[in-house]
Amino acid sequence: MTIVRLPHFVSVENLTVDQTLALIKRAEEFKAGTPAPELREPVYVTNMFFENSTRTHTSFAMAEKKLGLTEIPFDASHSSIKKGETLYDTCLTMDALGVDLTVIRASENEYYQALINPQADEHLSIGVINGGDGSGQHPSQCMLDIMTIHEHFGHFTGLKVAIVGDITNSRVAKSNMEILNKLGAEVFFSGPEYWYDHAFDQYGTYLPVDELIGQVDVLMLLRVQHERHAGDANEASFNAAQYHQQFGINQARYQAMKKSAIIMHPGPINRGIELASELVEAPQSAFVEQMTNGVFMRMAMLEAVLRGRKLGGLA
Numbered sequence: 001m002t003i004v005r006l007p008h009f010v011s012v013e014n015l016t017v018d019q020t021l022a023l024i025k026r027a028e029e030f031k032a033g034t035p036a037p038e039l040r041e042p043v044y045v046t047n048m049f050f051e052n053s054t055r056t057h058t059s060f061a062m063a064e065k066k067l068g069l070t071e072i073p074f075d076a077s078h079s080s081i082k083k084g085e086t087l088y089d090t091c092l093t094m095d096a097l098g099v100d101l102t103v104i105r106a107s108e109n110e111y112y113q114a115l116i117n118p119q120a121d122e123h124l125s126i127g128v129i130n131g132g133d134g135s136g137q138h139p140s141q142c143m144l145d146i147m148t149i150h151e152h153f154g155h156f157t158g159l160k161v162a163i164v165g166d167i168t169n170s171r172v173a174k175s176n177m178e179i180l181n182k183l184g185a186e187v188f189f190s191g192p193e194y195w196y197d198h199a200f201d202q203y204g205t206y207l208p209v210d211e212l213i214g215q216v217d218v219l220m221l222l223r224v225q226h227e228r229h230a231g232d233a234n235e236a237s238f239n240a241a242q243y244h245q246q247f248g249i250n251q252a253r254y255q256a257m258k259k260s261a262i263i264m265h266p267g268p269i270n271r272g273i274e275l276a277s278e279l280v281e282a283p284q285s286a287f288v289e290q291m292t293n294g295v296f297m298r299m300a301m302l303e304a305v306l307r308g309r310k311l312g313g314l315a
Contacts, residue, residue: 005308009301010112010130011137012179020179024147026300027293036067036299040313043306045101046072046094049131050081053105055267055291056131056140060103063298067306072099088114088124095126100311101302105131127305135169141266142175144297146183148290149218152262157184162212164247165191165222165274167200172266173222177203188212191222191247209247213256221249221265221274240273250276254284262286 002022012020030036045064049057064071072094081090087106094102104111114120115128132138146156153159161180167173167189177200180187187204189196190212198206213219224243244250249263254276257263263275263285271277280287307314 003307004300004304006304007308008112008116008128009139009305010116010128010133012139012142012175013137015179015182017182020143020146020183023143023297023300023304024150026303027143027147027297028151030066030296030299031293037303037306037312037314039068041311043069043101043312044072044099045069045103045302046074046099047103047131048074048076048079048090049103049105050076051105051107051132053131055294056105059291059294060129060131060140060298060302062295063302066295067299067302068312069101069302072097086114087111088120091115091124091126091128095124099126100309101127101129101305103129103131105133107134109134109136127309127311129301129305132171134171135174136171137175138171138266139175140294140298140301141172142179143301144290144294145172145176145220145264145266146179147293147297148264148286149262151289151293152286153217156180159185159218160188160216161185161218161220162188162190162209162216163204163220163222164189164209164212166195166224167191167222168195168197170222173200173220176220188216192243209253210256213253214258217258217261219249219257219261219263221263221269223266223268224270224273240270244273244276248272248274248276249279251279254279254282257284259284264290267291 002018004019004022111133112128112130130139163173177187181203189204189206190209265287269275306312
């Protein structure tokens with residue numbers, strides 16, 4: 001089996017196909033009950049979330065607990081960031097205090113570049129796991145998504161995956177379109193054209209949702225991200241009922257899906273907008289399964305960084 005060793009885990013961009021498949025296999029082993037590797041030395045981790053989060057934050061905390069890591073609490077609202085301290089200096093502080101790993105979510109795209117570049121590496125010895133950077137990347141959500149797809153279909157080559165919704169502002173979409181292409185899936189896009197960037201045409205084909213609904217294997221819905229629409233004229237005229245009618249999954253579209261197809265959503269779901277409320281836990285919805293898988297995939301990701309940094313006596 002391929003053992004994945006990474007110094008940091010900030011993006012899926014540089015993951016090889018072999019590494020990706022090995023991480024899926026390892027996460028599936030954890031889910032099946034394989035015990036976590038025994039740590040011979042303590043490992044300290046802190047979760048620094050500067051944007052709101054329920055699933056990602058709690059899922060990482062649970063994964064860390066299952067791996068035997070010691071979490072050092074961090075409250076962004078009471079941190080020195082509020083006094084103007086840079087993220088680099090906050091990480092420098094954590095490093096000096098003996099923290100080995102940090103999971104960070106921040107609103108700035110590629111915030112991690114200041115923490116893992118060669119100059120930073122001369123001063124920082126802390127491992128960085130990206131819990132989401134602005135509208136850039138969301139590697140852990142991407143990895144749990146492909147784990148969920150693999151559990152349902154056992155492969156990726158030739159699968160048809162539609163990513164539907166607020167694509168321009170979605171870090172989930174950016175991570176998933178990249179890795180799904182690498183794994184051999186056929187990617188489609190749909191949703192409001194004003195929230196679609198044709199730079200994504202290199203990854204897939206944009207089509208109306210009703211042309212896609214009966215042919216795709218995976219329907220990956222995205223949250224409408226109102227918080228990222230500052231200055232967007234389309235936000236002022238946004239109508240929830242109209243969005244649901246044009247792009248959301250209602251009962252009629254659900255019935256038109258292939259019986260083997262699944263619905264996915266990274267959460268939080270805007271019920272009645274991206275997905276009808278009664279379909280959130282429908283038989284073909286993988287939403288709850290995604291959340292469960294998040295713990296085990298994040299265990300696999302954390303383990304890869306532990307091994308890459310030789311922490312806890314792992315190699």
